Amino acid sequence: MLDRLRQPWTDRRAELTLGALACSVLLVIAFMIAFIAVKAWPSFNANGLSWFSAKGNVDQQLDAMVNSGANPTKADYQLGAWPLIYATLLTTVLSAACALVFSLLASIFIVEFAPERLRRLIVPIVRLLAAVPSVVYGLIGILVIVPFIGGSLISPGRKESVQYVIQLSGTSLIVAVVVLTVMITPIMIAMTVDGLHSIPRSWKEGAVALGVNRWRAMWTVTVRAARPAIMAGVVLATARAIGEAIMISMVAGSKGFAPNPADGITFLFEPLRTMAATIVEDSESINAPAMQASLYAMALLLLAGGFVLSIGSWLAKQPLKKYGVRS
Amino acid sequence: MATSMPPRTPLPPLRVPGQPTGGPPPKKRRANESISTWRLTDRIGYFLMWAAGLLVVAIGLGIVGFMAIKGLQYLRPVLLTSHPQADLDQSKSGGFFDPLVGTVLLTVIGIAIATPIAVATAVWIVEYGRPTWLARVIDSGIEIIAGTPDIVLALFGLVLFQQGIFGWMSFRAEDGAVFGRSFLTAGAMMSLIALPMVFAATREGLQAVPAHVREASYGLGKTRAATIRRVLLPSVKSNISTGAALGMGRIAGDTAIVVVLLGASLRLDPEGGIFGILQGTGGTLTSYVYNNSPAGEGNAAQKAYAAAFVLLLIVIGLNFAVDAIARRGARANGIETSRLGGS
Amino acid sequence: MITNDERERRMDPEQQSSSGAVPPPIRRIRVDTSPTVAPSRPTHAAETLRPTRGAAGPERMTIDGLSVFYGPKEAVKQVSLPIRQGEVLALIGPSGCGKTTLLRTLNRLTELTASARREGQITLDGTDIDDIEVTALRRRVSMVFQQPNPFPMSVFDNVAYALREQGSKRPSRKVLEPYVVDALQRAGLYDEVAHDLSHPALRLSGGQQQRLCIARALAAGPEVLLMDEPCSALDPKSTAVIEDLILELRESLAIVIVTHNLQQAHRVGDHVAFMYLGDLVEYAPGDELFTNPRAERTRDYVGGVFG
Numbered sequence: 001m002l003d004r005l006r007q008p009w010t011d012r013r014a015e016l017t018l019g020a021l022a023c024s025v026l027l028v029i030a031f032m033i034a035f036i037a038v039k040a041w042p043s044f045n046a047n048g049l050s051w052f053s054a055k056g057n058v059d060q061q062l063d064a065m066v067n068s069g070a071n072p073t074k075a076d077y078q079l080g081a082w083p084l085i086y087a088t089l090l091t092t093v094l095s096a097a098c099a100l101v102f103s104l105l106a107s108i109f110i111v112e113f114a115p116e117r118l119r120r121l122i123v124p125i126v127r128l129l130a131a132v133p134s135v136v137y138g139l140i141g142i143l144v145i146v147p148f149i150g151g152s153l154i155s156p157g158r159k160e161s162v163q164y165v166i167q168l169s170g171t172s173l174i175v176a177v178v179v180l181t182v183m184i185t186p187i188m189i190a191m192t193v194d195g196l197h198s199i200p201r202s203w204k205e206g207a208v209a210l211g212v213n214r215w216r217a218m219w220t221v222t223v224r225a226a227r228p229a230i231m232a233g234v235v236l237a238t239a240r241a242i243g244e245a246i247m248i249s250m251v252a253g254s255k256g257f258a259p260n261p262a263d264g265i266t267f268l269f270e271p272l273r274t275m276a277a278t279i280v281e282d283s284e285s286i287n288a289p290a291m292q293a294s295l296y297a298m299a300l301l302l303l304a305g306g307f308v309l310s311i312g313s314w315l316a317k318q319p320l321k322k323y324g325v326r327s
Numbered sequence: 328m329a330t331s332m333p334p335r336t337p338l339p340p341l342r343v344p345g346q347p348t349g350g351p352p353p354k355k356r357r358a359n360e361s362i363s364t365w366r367l368t369d370r371i372g373y374f375l376m377w378a379a380g381l382l383v384v385a386i387g388l389g390i391v392g393f394m395a396i397k398g399l400q401y402l403r404p405v406l407l408t409s410h411p412q413a414d415l416d417q418s419k420s421g422g423f424f425d426p427l428v429g430t431v432l433l434t435v436i437g438i439a440i441a442t443p444i445a446v447a448t449a450v451w452i453v454e455y456g457r458p459t460w461l462a463r464v465i466d467s468g469i470e471i472i473a474g475t476p477d478i479v480l481a482l483f484g485l486v487l488f489q490q491g492i493f494g495w496m497s498f499r500a501e502d503g504a505v506f507g508r509s510f511l512t513a514g515a516m517m518s519l520i521a522l523p524m525v526f527a528a529t530r531e532g533l534q535a536v537p538a539h540v541r542e543a544s545y546g547l548g549k550t551r552a553a554t555i556r557r558v559l560l561p562s563v564k565s566n567i568s569t570g571a572a573l574g575m576g577r578i579a580g581d582t583a584i585v586v587v588l589l590g591a592s593l594r595l596d597p598e599g600g601i602f603g604i605l606q607g608t609g610g611t612l613t614s615y616v617y618n619n620s621p622a623g624e625g626n627a628a629q630k631a632y633a634a635a636f637v638l639l640l641i642v643i644g645l646n647f648a649v650d651a652i653a654r655r656g657a658r659a660n661g662i663e664t665s666r667l668g669g670s
Numbered sequence: 671m672i673t674n675d676e677r678e679r680r681m682d683p684e685q686q687s688s689s690g691a692v693p694p695p696i697r698r699i700r701v702d703t704s705p706t707v708a709p710s711r712p713t714h715a716a717e718t719l720r721p722t723r724g725a726a727g728p729e730r731m732t733i734d735g736l737s738v739f740y741g742p743k744e745a746v747k748q749v750s751l752p753i754r755q756g757e758v759l760a761l762i763g764p765s766g767c768g769k770t771t772l773l774r775t776l777n778r779l780t781e782l783t784a785s786a787r788r789e790g791q792i793t794l795d796g797t798d799i800d801d802i803e804v805t806a807l808r809r810r811v812s813m814v815f816q817q818p819n820p821f822p823m824s825v826f827d828n829v830a831y832a833l834r835e836q837g838s839k840r841p842s843r844k845v846l847e848p849y850v851v852d853a854l855q856r857a858g859l860y861d862e863v864a865h866d867l868s869h870p871a872l873r874l875s876g877g878q879q880q881r882l883c884i885a886r887a888l889a890a891g892p893e894v895l896l897m898d899e900p901c902s903a904l905d906p907k908s909t910a911v912i913e914d915l916i917l918e919l920r921e922s923l924a925i926v927i928v929t930h931n932l933q934q935a936h937r938v939g940d941h942v943a944f945m946y947l948g949d950l951v952e953y954a955p956g957d958e959l960f961t962n963p964r965a966e967r968t969r970d971y972v973g974g975v976f977g
């Protein structure tokens with residue numbers, strides 16, 4: 001056996017072996033979808049479409065599952081996950097929107113306007129920010145930003161105004177969005193900078209040679225043409241934001257609460273918990289069958305979200321081909 | 328002949344040797360782009376852009392500086408070498424020797440699984456890639472894995488490795504149920520986090536190898552397989568290392584899989600030698616930080632800072648390694664590497 | 671300062687050894703000697719078959735002792751040239767002789783290259799171009815590139831681009847339309863695209879794209895038009911169309927064109943400047959330069975082209 005391996009590989013054998021290893025990737029994805037879907041089925045089956053709705057206190061429902069024992073009845077699966085879904089959407093969309101503006105401006109700065117010295121400083125910093133573990137972001141969030149917001153920004157009057165609905169302690173939507181934005185911006189910057197660099201120089205030169213200033217030339221020609229790459233960056237960063245569990249569970253308050261925009265500014269200071277954070281926090285009780293099914297159902301939803309985003313990024317790359325631009 | 332030609336015009340003044348580009352600045356200030364002629368919205372945008380650029384610098388330096396101050400303030404050498412207290416409350420005594428070992432173990436296992444698969448996949452896609460549709464599907468598949476949240480991978484790992492045939496990877500209860508949580512299972516899932524990065528780096532390297540290199544090898548009568556082994560893989564070694572270092576950084580920094588699939592316990596399982604440890608649960612620096620932050624039960628912020636600082640040093644060190652490898656590889660191959668690639 | 675004589679003396683032994691060994695081919699350009707720079711002579715209106723303008727117009731731009739460096743490399747060496755209203759100045763010379771660099775210096779595009787540095791003076795209507803705000807300068811001295819580079823937008827948006835972006839307010843489409851149509855007509859493209867101005871510019875043919883780029887430059891109302899080998903990427907038919915266009919446009923503009931194609935330089939150039947390794951070797955009315963070159967090097971280069 002070993003002797004045969006030592007012999008020079010024939011092309012055919014190499015191709016088959018490498019191909020088989022490559023296909024193992026597909027196998028993993030297939031198993032992942034299958035296993036998670038099977039595990040999630042009881043929860044969807046018991047709740048139907050009301051799984052996606054708001055019915056009662058989601059935290060109480062999850063607590064009940066922990067105590068429901070090894071053979072839960074259909075009633076034990078009761079779950080209305082809307083607050084968690086809403087929290088996921090809220091944090092993801094808000095931070096992706098902030099990060100898009102932030103990263104676009106920073107990328108233009110890096111590509112076109114930054115003085116050479118600053119550029120040399122900023123590029124490694126972006127890479128560093130992308131590499132900082134989420135738990136470190138979470139630690140800074142909970143030990144620095146949360147106390148600041150809870151102590152200085154939320155007035156006692158504001159706390160009282162909603163005290164019968166929710167306790168405001170600093171762990172909140174705003175902290176989650178701010179920290180999440182800082183986390184995903186470097187990813188977007190990396191993609192956007194690559195995208196802007198890939199646009200033919202001749203377009204920018206053509207615009208500049210017409211007497212258009214560099215700022216307008218950048219936006220009207222380069223950024224416009226790099227839109228697909230920028231969208232791909234948004235998609236990648238959004239995928240990261242949807243699935244962020246640890247940091248959110250540390251700074252967002254861990255309450256199955258749906259912040260209410262009608263509360264005005266207070267809305268930003270209300271706590272919440274996303275699906276990913278719920279999975280992490282309740283994973284200790286995953287041996288309770290009802291809890292298990294609920295958590296896998298949330299995982300399936302996150303997986304579907306990732307799929308939708310992957311398709312989105314694939315679609316976003318298509319218009320590039322018309323102009324012969326590589327992403 | 329042409330090289331011996333004397334300069335036709337006097338050299339410009341003050342040309343500093345060893346400064347290959349640019350000369351002295353022009354004496355006269357040129358009328359450069361003046362912002363005062365811009366539209367108001369453009370001017371606002373321009374200042375916001377500067378603000379965004381400087382904010383990135385400020386945040387980056389702020390985070391590193393803050394963690395360095397806190398870390399140096401609370402980090403004691405004894406923390407690195409002593410075991411954690413066997414108690415949820417870590418504030419009194421005990422260090423994070425076990426989590427440190429856990430981070431190293433998990434990173435090594437994860438990258439050891441990810442690298443061969445990622446390299447094989449990249450080689451297959453670039454060098455064979457037939458049928459085309461399959462190559463495209465596998466390519467998208469890796470993109471999907473890259474976009475899958477770590478917490479979903481963790482849950483997938485849990486259900487996968489609780490299957491009977493994976494009993495050897497973790498421990499089996501008396502009724503035959505497989506526990507599913509261990510260094511081996513967590514490492515296997517961690518490999519999926521590193522895989523896309525190693526894959527992307529390797530593929531980029533292979534695509535940058537000029538066609539004539541391959542043709543020269545075929546021309547010498549080497550088979551495709553031999554060309555891959557003897558010519559292509561050596562020439563993309565630095566790309567593979569870059570991807571691996573980036574992947575290791577991601578593994579070392581991941582928390583969700585550790586919490587769900589490694590148990591996030593404080594100490595390693597010392598029974599059964601090295602394989603016993605691999606089959607057992609444990610924790611890493613990330614889970615240690617998580618548990619000792621106000622969000623966890625440990626509630627020892629000082630130790631969380633110290634551990635987070637060590638973690639940050641590891642990640643930054645891996646990033647430096649990436650730069651060093653890329654620079655060396657670029658010098659060896661004469662191939663330019665991308666500016667912000669891989670992050 | 672090294673004088674011409676000194677330079678010649680230093681070069682002498684080498685020149686002899688190389689020219690003695692191999693008989694020079696007919697169109698060979700000797701690389702190892704410094705060029706003989708012909709003194710420029712007063713221009714006069716030569717009566718030829720080509721449609722030249724009768725009298726030279728006023729000088730719009732003056733290049734005075736211009737040198738351009740890329741790092742330590744000197745790409746343009748002490749060049750002085752006039753650019754006159756109403757005529758075409760053609761720059762010819764082998765690849766890498768600094769023609770394009772010279773052209774790009776005229777509207778300060780070289781400043782986009784970080785390593786480029788410039789010495790000497792260029793004036794536009796008597797004002798140093800360094801004293802003109804750079805976007806204002808580029809509006810007056812516009813440029814057409816070697817590769818057609820229409821933006822990835824519609825034909826209309828391409829032509830309207832400069833008008834829309836250079837002012838302090840975006841004019842409406844209604845206001846822009848006559849200007850766009852006029853520019854397209856002057857570039858001779860209107861009849862071909864009139865049926866659909868929202869057609870994507872990148873779907874036009876190469877020749878149409880280049881004329882679109884000319885229209886785009888014209889729409890901004892430039893006083894000087896710089897053309898960097900505008901036909902080198904085009905087929906002969908499109909080239910002929912663009913050459914006719916250049917002859918029409920010079921009525922209202924000063925045009926500087928860089929070209930590799932000697933026949934083209936002869937056809938469109940009222941004055942022709944021959945550059946070699948960054949030096950301006952000869953500057954003369956087109957007919958004279960091609961039929962009776964003064965410098966030996968010019969003769970080598972254009973020799974055999976015009977019997």
